[in-house]
Each structure stands twice: as C-alpha cells, then as structure tokens.
Amino acid sequence: MSKHNREFKLAVAKLARYHSSLELSRQFGVSSRQIRYWSSVFQLHGEGSFLHHGKPYSSHFKIHALKSMQKNNWSLSYSCAYFDLSSPSVLFQWRFLYSREGTLRLIPRKKGRPRMNHDSSHQKPSEQMTEKELREELEYLRAENAVLKKLEALAQAKKKKIKRRL
Incomplete structure (x- = not known):
C-alpha cells in the first residue's frame, strides 16, 4: 500500500x-x-x-521491463516511470533476482506460510495404508504421546513446587 x-x-x-x-x-x-x-x-x-493495475506482475512483464531497460539503456527511474511501477526499488529487486537466479525467480509466488498437511479428520483407514505409512503414523503418535507425558510431568512438578511453598 x-x-x-x-x-x-x-x-x-x-x-x-x-x-x-x-x-x-x-x-x-x-x-x-x-x-x-x-x-x-x-x-x-x-x-x-x-x-498500478498489473499487480501481481507476471514473469513475462518483468522480463519485458528488464530487457527494455537494458536494450534502450534506460535508468531505473525512467524505466519505472515508463512502466508505471510504484517505485524504482521494484525494478531494482527484479533486476537483482534475475541476475542471481534467472527467469524462474521472477515467477510470482504465494506469500505466507504454507498450510499444514496433517489433518486427522481426513486420514485413510488403517486397512488401506501401506506398511510405510503405518510406521510413520506410529512414530508420529509415539512422539505426540511423549510430548503429552512431558507436559503432564511439568504440570505436576509445578503443582508440587507450589504446595511446598505453602
């Protein structure tokens, strides 16, 4: 904004x-x-x-802007003004990414944290799971159980400490 x-x-x-x-x-x-x-x-x-009606800018637009800038020997400011970008820093960032990682890095990506895939409500029944999937689920459940036991032990230790003070 x-x-x-x-x-x-x-x-x-x-x-x-x-x-x-x-x-x-x-x-x-x-x-x-x-x-x-x-x-x-x-x-x-x-x-x-x-x-600024082109947001998010496509990779084709970004490459076109960079190549036009290079071909016509334009400055960052003039190029951004020509393509009506919000500021020269936008084109500077595109140029930096293009020089380091090529065209693949100019493809728009989703922002934010990816969704978690562990949704227990949509799990397959155990009869349909492979042995590898069953072993992975067993490991996950054991780890979850260990964490819960540790949490319970910490809560009990805290209660004992409070009782001793009284």
Whole structure:
C-alpha cells in the first residue's frame, strides 16, 4: 500500500510543472527525488498515471521491463516511470533476482506460510495404508504421546513446587 494516494501524487506532479521539486518538497514533506519521479510518470502517462493495475506482475512483464531497460539503456527511474511501477526499488529487486537466479525467480509466488498437511479428520483407514505409512503414523503418535507425558510431568512438578511453598 502506498503512503500517498493517487490524487495527491497527481496534484503534486501537476504542480511540479510550474514549481521546483525542492520547493514542493518543503511544502508537502515529500522528498524532491520522489516528486521528480512522480512528475516523470505524469509526463509519460498523463491522467492515467499511478494506477498500478498489473499487480501481481507476471514473469513475462518483468522480463519485458528488464530487457527494455537494458536494450534502450534506460535508468531505473525512467524505466519505472515508463512502466508505471510504484517505485524504482521494484525494478531494482527484479533486476537483482534475475541476475542471481534467472527467469524462474521472477515467477510470482504465494506469500505466507504454507498450510499444514496433517489433518486427522481426513486420514485413510488403517486397512488401506501401506506398511510405510503405518510406521510413520506410529512414530508420529509415539512422539505426540511423549510430548503429552512431558507436559503432564511439568504440570505436576509445578503443582508440587507450589504446595511446598505453602
């Protein structure tokens, strides 16, 4: 989520045509570099600027942006303004990942922690399980039992300690 909304960016970019970025920076509390970036995006895209409707960006788009930047010898800032990206750091990150790990790393991935697969309500009956699956389940249940016994022992030790104090 952007710190500044689209309307604010458009207004500041329009003002940047008539005022210096340093003057606007002091007035609005935004870095002059950011104002120059917004101004270049506005010059390239006009009223349709700052929409960012391509999120999450496909790997084809990322590669196209990187190759266009290299082919035309554009700077990070100009390339991001040309492709209407939220900031040059986005393209910088793509370039870094592409140089280290190639095109596979540019494929969008799901964020967050993966779901756990141990759902006891959907287990197969023991008659349908292979010997390996039965052994794995036995190991899991033994470990779970050991943890519960240890927890119970700790709870009892805590109770004894409290009784001794009284």
